[in-house]
Amino acid sequence: MKVLIIEDDPTVSHFIRKGLTEASLTCDVAADGKRGLQMAESGQYDAIVLDRMLPEMDGMQVLQHLRSKRSETPVLILSAKSKVEDKVVGLRSGADDYLTKPFAFEELMARLELMVQRSAATPEQSNVEVTLTAADLTLNLLTRKVHRANQSIELQGREFRLLEYLMRNKERVITRTMLLEKVWDYNFDPQTNIIDVHISRLRQKIDKGFAVPLIETVRGAGYRMRDNIEDRMLS
Amino acid sequence: MKAIRDFSRSSSFSLSALFTALLMLGVFFIAYFIVISSDQTLIRESEAAIDVDAKGIQEIYYLAGIDGVTQTLRMRVQDSTNSSFYAIQDQDGQMLVGNLSDWPTDIKELRTDRLAVFNIDRSFVANIPSAIEKDAQSYNVLGRTMVFDGQYQLFIGRKIDDLEIAQWVGRTFGWLIVFVLCLIAGISLWVGYYVVSRINDISETADRIMNTGDLSARLPVESTWDDLSSLAVSLNRMLSEIEYSVNNIKSVSDNIAHDLRTPLTRLRQRIENQFDEETARPLLNEADNLLDMFNGLLRIADIEADKKRCAFKTNAVDDIVHDVVEMYQPLADDKNIRIAAEIKPTSATCDKDLIFQSVANILDNAIKFTPEDGLIQLYCGYANGEVIIRINDSGIGIDADKHNEITQRFFRDESSRTTKGNGLGMAMVAAIVKLHRGKLRFASNPLHTGSGLGVSLYFPTGL
Numbered sequence: 001m002k003v004l005i006i007e008d009d010p011t012v013s014h015f016i017r018k019g020l021t022e023a024s025l026t027c028d029v030a031a032d033g034k035r036g037l038q039m040a041e042s043g044q045y046d047a048i049v050l051d052r053m054l055p056e057m058d059g060m061q062v063l064q065h066l067r068s069k070r071s072e073t074p075v076l077i078l079s080a081k082s083k084v085e086d087k088v089v090g091l092r093s094g095a096d097d098y099l100t101k102p103f104a105f106e107e108l109m110a111r112l113e114l115m116v117q118r119s120a121a122t123p124e125q126s127n128v129e130v131t132l133t134a135a136d137l138t139l140n141l142l143t144r145k146v147h148r149a150n151q152s153i154e155l156q157g158r159e160f161r162l163l164e165y166l167m168r169n170k171e172r173v174i175t176r177t178m179l180l181e182k183v184w185d186y187n188f189d190p191q192t193n194i195i196d197v198h199i200s201r202l203r204q205k206i207d208k209g210f211a212v213p214l215i216e217t218v219r220g221a222g223y224r225m226r227d228n229i230e231d232r233m234l235s
Numbered sequence: 236m237k238a239i240r241d242f243s244r245s246s247s248f249s250l251s252a253l254f255t256a257l258l259m260l261g262v263f264f265i266a267y268f269i270v271i272s273s274d275q276t277l278i279r280e281s282e283a284a285i286d287v288d289a290k291g292i293q294e295i296y297y298l299a300g301i302d303g304v305t306q307t308l309r310m311r312v313q314d315s316t317n318s319s320f321y322a323i324q325d326q327d328g329q330m331l332v333g334n335l336s337d338w339p340t341d342i343k344e345l346r347t348d349r350l351a352v353f354n355i356d357r358s359f360v361a362n363i364p365s366a367i368e369k370d371a372q373s374y375n376v377l378g379r380t381m382v383f384d385g386q387y388q389l390f391i392g393r394k395i396d397d398l399e400i401a402q403w404v405g406r407t408f409g410w411l412i413v414f415v416l417c418l419i420a421g422i423s424l425w426v427g428y429y430v431v432s433r434i435n436d437i438s439e440t441a442d443r444i445m446n447t448g449d450l451s452a453r454l455p456v457e458s459t460w461d462d463l464s465s466l467a468v469s470l471n472r473m474l475s476e477i478e479y480s481v482n483n484i485k486s487v488s489d490n491i492a493h494d495l496r497t498p499l500t501r502l503r504q505r506i507e508n509q510f511d512e513e514t515a516r517p518l519l520n521e522a523d524n525l526l527d528m529f530n531g532l533l534r535i536a537d538i539e540a541d542k543k544r545c546a547f548k549t550n551a552v553d554d555i556v557h558d559v560v561e562m563y564q565p566l567a568d569d570k571n572i573r574i575a576a577e578i579k580p581t582s583a584t585c586d587k588d589l590i591f592q593s594v595a596n597i598l599d600n601a602i603k604f605t606p607e608d609g610l611i612q613l614y615c616g617y618a619n620g621e622v623i624i625r626i627n628d629s630g631i632g633i634d635a636d637k638h639n640e641i642t643q644r645f646f647r648d649e650s651s652r653t654t655k656g657n658g659l660g661m662a663m664v665a666a667i668v669k670l671h672r673g674k675l676r677f678a679s680n681p682l683h684t685g686s687g688l689g690v691s692l693y694f695p696t697g698l
Binding site: 009011012015018080085101102103104105157158184186187188189190191192194197198201219220 | 497499500501502503504507508512516519522526527530531534545558561562563565566569587588591592595596599656657660
């Protein structure tokens, strides 16, 4: 995966670059809007991290130019503007995700991976699915039944949606903010570790009594639904 | 909202009506006295002249007999400056002298020595006095008769058409005054109406500015001559000044947002890069707390200042409250707190995320400050046509005299210093409630458990 970072603050771009390189991804950095647009138009990138306030050309303009030329490269906007309206404007202009500064690298990484995966998936793939599986856990979207190792598990509405989201994105880091946005569908600031409480409830139901826990806490980032238990146990 | 709903109840209308009434009264009295006095004066003058004339002729009769009288009258009639009518007849009804060809018809009814007004047709006048216009059809004459020694009867009359003219002038002026009065009344009404509608325009614009927070709106200026437009012009100048300052402050706070976030990002990144996980975690937590507080402040300022209601839609408030309860239920369960919720179907025009945020903040506080095995009572429904969301808890509560401090930023009661939190939750609730034009009320010991806090949130169903 090749990522383009359009960011004028060298500390931030250096930080992102370092993190992505550690995750063995290649990346290029553009320090202003015009240069960034030129590089983006070459079409060789799988994802673009775009700062909103840039010299030469504003981040939003870069995005509009890109989208007007039918470039479908997924774009994540990085901005110090945290207002809901700014977010909405950003997403309406064709951005795929929006992250406010300051951010944890894990949050950026999780969102980038999800964004690229989503843009790569064809619509048919996601529609046909009726059952989701992760290791020995299965979730049926039609009957809304959940089983683990042939044991039936009773879940309530929100728990079901939480599990569904985690399972759809198995083996990927899902942050708390992502869960708030996608599972609860409220744009809100919980002021409490409420997501952790819900995850621990879900764990009680699907992990308790089993040798291998499937919901894994990723420190400083969020959670990950495990799928390949054996691989992990070996490593 | 209009400042003056009914224009007839405005002060300018009352004043103009009062002035019009006073003016009418004054003009009426003046006109009355002028007409009365001028009428009387003219008639009295004529009466006096006739009486003097009569007395003179009587004296002549005593001194020179009937011949003297006829002589005198003949001279009078021929005098070119004469403006009187004379006639004298003897016992047999024979006209002796005078400028009337015949005795006036209605003279018989006239008692001697009494004055009366006659209408004398022109045909009666034999010798029209030269001082009298000759083309009139008839003359209005004030006159009297006299009898000398029971033999001769004399008639003396004076034309009073001048008096009629004076009366006509009086009448015409009367109508003119009535017309002017109507004009004044009309103009006063229009002035009243104009002032009221201008004031209403101004107050409506002011309300709009308050409600939408749109400082680019300006008061209408219709002309350059009226005082209200001058006022509007200076108010508009003030608005421009305020708009300029507010925009400055906004851009400054936007810059703060940008300028502080970027170094915070760098700080976080330095911490992540340079320390091991063990050391970094608490530092990152502190940085995140700082950021949360900062975000909270910015968000409150945003809700308070922006007044943008673009996200307002008709929402099922009961669903939102349900979602909050569902989200926070696990927290309550951990402390074995029972949430007794009565949520009735309720819908209102509101911002779904903000209502969720406010109910979540209140419920979060209630759970935080209610000890284990406590009770939280939640109600959602309508009260007096408004939406009410009430959350009562059996927690530690807040003294009643501190209730008005709850919504201040960074308010933390002494007893809650040790609890996690930044003291911005209720300030945010207050800002959200204000945006929804609602009100926030607090009560102590709402469940009669000895302590606890009751928070009630009211807001109208539509904007």
